Amino acid sequence: MATKRKADTPRTPRLATSRYRHGTNESKGREAKRQAFALHVAAGKSHKEAARAAGCTGTGVRTRAAEMLKEPSVRAQVAAARQAAFDHLQVDVNVYFEQLHAIATADIADILDDKGRVRPLSTIPPRARMAMASLDLVMQNVEAGDGVVDMVLKPRFHSKLEAIITMLKAHGKLVTKIEKGRPGEFDRLSREQLRDVIEKELAPAAGLRLVRAK
Numbered sequence: 716m717a718t719k720r721k722a723d724t725p726r727t728p729r730l731a732t733s734r735y736r737h738g739t740n741e742s743k744g745r746e747a748k749r750q751a752f753a754l755h756v757a758a759g760k761s762h763k764e765a766a767r768a769a770g771c772t773g774t775g776v777r778t779r780a781a782e783m784l785k786e787p788s789v790r791a792q793v794a795a796a797r798q799a800a801f802d803h804l805q806v807d808v809n810v811y812f813e814q815l816h817a818i819a820t821a822d823i824a825d826i827l828d829d830k831g832r833v834r835p836l837s838t839i840p841p842r843a844r845m846a847m848a849s850l851d852l853v854m855q856n857v858e859a860g861d862g863v864v865d866m867v868l869k870p871r872f873h874s875k876l877e878a879i880i881t882m883l884k885a886h887g888k889l890v891t892k893i894e895k896g897r898p899g900e901f902d903r904l905s906r907e908q909l910r911d912v913i914e915k916e917l918a919p920a921a922g923l924r925l926v927r928a929k
Contacts, residue, residue: 749789757796761789812885816843818878821846826870834866848873 755765766780825843848871
């Protein structure tokens with residue numbers, strides 16, 4: 716008697732689904748590693764250090780770093796991160812210069828009244844408040860013997876001169892001059908000897924490092 720075969724029922728491709736999910740996770744992991752590598756490079760780390768910080772291990776770290784740098788998406792991420800850091804720095808620099816300018820141009824009449832007392836803070840202009848380093852609470856009339864102690868606010872101000880000098884240096888308007896030797900001392904030196912004095916003595920004193928052109 717012939718038996719009737721059961722129709723084959725489709726099986727769920729579990730193995731294929733598992734591989735697909737594994738591949739997706741692996742792809743996400745590689746992308747996260749690229750992004751971390753780009754951020755570390757933009758922050759100033761060497762390519763090898765950035766690759767290790769991003770999770771690359773083993774003896775082929777340098778090779779893996781070179782491979783990632785060849786990818787246009789990674790180079791674009793590095794450029795974008797550097798631009799974002801530069802934009803943030805520019806904002807900070809503008810804020811600092813605004814504070815320096817406020818210190819340099821502050822008018823004490825905006826802070827103290829005619830009797831030398833600190834005006835109410837709500838009435839002091841914000842730019843004038845930038846010029847104050849602190850407000851100290853000082854006790855006065857302590858030894859008068861009348862039992863009354865006056866509490867007076869005493870402001871401390873940032874140095875206007877230091878603020879002006881900092882702004883002039885930042886804009887290249889103030890150059891520190893270094894004097895070396897007596898008048899006419901270098902007139903007897905040859906061109907090569909004078910160059911040696913500049914490279915070995917004057918440049919290091921100014922915090923510079925000179926490189927001769929080949």
